[in-house]
Amino acid sequence: MRSCASSPAMVMKSEVVLMQSVLEGSGGWVRTRDATPYPECNHGLQTMQPRVGSLAMTLRSPSTPDRRAGAAARRRDRERGILEATRRLLDERGAQDVQIDDVAREAGLNKALIYRHFSGKDELFALVIVSYVDDFLDQVAALPDDGSATDRLTAFAETFLEFCLEYPAFVESAMSMLRQPGTELLERVSEGAMLQMGRAVASALHRPIELLDEGDAAGEFPVADPDYTANAMYVQILGLAHLARVGNAVRELPDGMPWFFPVRTDQVRASVRALVRAALAPAEAGDPRRQP
Numbered sequence: 001m002r003s004c005a006s007s008p009a010m011v012m013k014s015e016v017v018l019m020q021s022v023l024e025g026s027g028g029w030v031r032t033r034d035a036t037p038y039p040e041c042n043h044g045l046q047t048m049q050p051r052v053g054s055l056a057m058t059l060r061s062p063s064t065p066d067r068r069a070g071a072a073a074r075r076r077d078r079e080r081g082i083l084e085a086t087r088r089l090l091d092e093r094g095a096q097d098v099q100i101d102d103v104a105r106e107a108g109l110n111k112a113l114i115y116r117h118f119s120g121k122d123e124l125f126a127l128v129i130v131s132y133v134d135d136f137l138d139q140v141a142a143l144p145d146d147g148s149a150t151d152r153l154t155a156f157a158e159t160f161l162e163f164c165l166e167y168p169a170f171v172e173s174a175m176s177m178l179r180q181p182g183t184e185l186l187e188r189v190s191e192g193a194m195l196q197m198g199r200a201v202a203s204a205l206h207r208p209i210e211l212l213d214e215g216d217a218a219g220e221f222p223v224a225d226p227d228y229t230a231n232a233m234y235v236q237i238l239g240l241a242h243l244a245r246v247g248n249a250v251r252e253l254p255d256g257m258p259w260f261f262p263v264r265t266d267q268v269r270a271s272v273r274a275l276v277r278a279a280l281a282p283a284e285a286g287d288p289r290r291q292p
Contacts, residue, residue: 079117082107086124087131090169095125095176122180122188125173126197132170133200136163140207149215154276156208157237161272164241165265171241178235205230221280229279236275244268 085107089098100121104111118124136159143155164171177185177197186194205227212226223229243249248260 075117078109078113082109082114082117083124083127083131087128087169090125090128090173091167094169095172100124118193119190120188122176122185123190123193126177126189126193129170129173129177130196130200132167132173133204135167136160136204139163140204149211149218149220150276150280153208153211153215153280154273156211157233157272157276158269160204160234160237161241161269164238165244168241168245171238171245174238175242178238201234205234208233215280222282223280233275233279237272240268240271240275 082103086098086103089102089106093102098121100114101111103124104114107114114124118127139159140156143152143159145152147155180188189197208230209226212223212229215221216223216226243263244265247263249263250258250260253259
């Protein structure tokens with residue numbers, strides 16, 4: 001006589017119970033109704049015949065939209081971490097001393113993952129400019145709204161200079177974007193990143209353009225092209241901030257030899273104020289600010 005342990009029916013029953021236990025514990029499946037108990041072993045070769053529908057398993061997995069949303073969230077978090085690591089390195093070292101390998105180490109990621117999210121160093125710098133501009137706009141929001149358009153425009157320019165002096169890596173990153181023609185930059189930076197950077201810079205220029213329009217409309221000063229004037233001031237202040245950072249200028253000696261002399265920050269601040277006054281002065285004939 002066969003023992004129960006060797007009965008095929010009992011073996012199959014044990015395997016099914018084990019399978020149920022594993023599946024229920026995995027979290028990937030859930031049992032929706034109880035199974036009818038299997039008959040006791042009768043020492044024969046009887047095959048188990050559980051009732052149809054007595055044990056139903058349904059897959060418990062997130063829906064496709066949920067999976068996609070989770071993956072998108074993880075991607076955004078990783079990209080945010082990479083950009084934050086890039087900015088930390090920029091603030092610590094400056095743009096010239098930051099490479100993709102450094103960003104990968106700072107972010108705790110494999111270098112290949114950086115390139116999976118960003119096209120390269122230029123794209124990282126372009127997107128970090130967005131975070132710098134966000135911080136600058138917080139300072140702009142704190143500027144007073146009263147006073148003449150000239151005074152408020154001067155306050156804006158001075159605030160921008162101080163921001164550039166505080167964050168020299170912003171100046172380096174911004175100037176690295178400016179020195180490349182747009183078509184050349186698009187070979188290194190995706191259109192999406194270019195759009196984000198362009199929106200950021202445009203939002204930074206919104207306030208001076210608004211003040212230039214306001215002053216011109218009130219007859220406080222004449223401005224033929226507020227958009228051009230604001231862009232020119234933006235680029236010139238970046239250049240003055242870079243001059244302050246370098247801390248040296250050059251002049252020619254009588255014998256033709258160059259002579260380097262120090263540049264003080266207070267000189268640069270005075271130059272920014274003079275820049276605003278010059279931008280608001282009436283344009284004379286032949287001045288490129290005059291529209292044809």
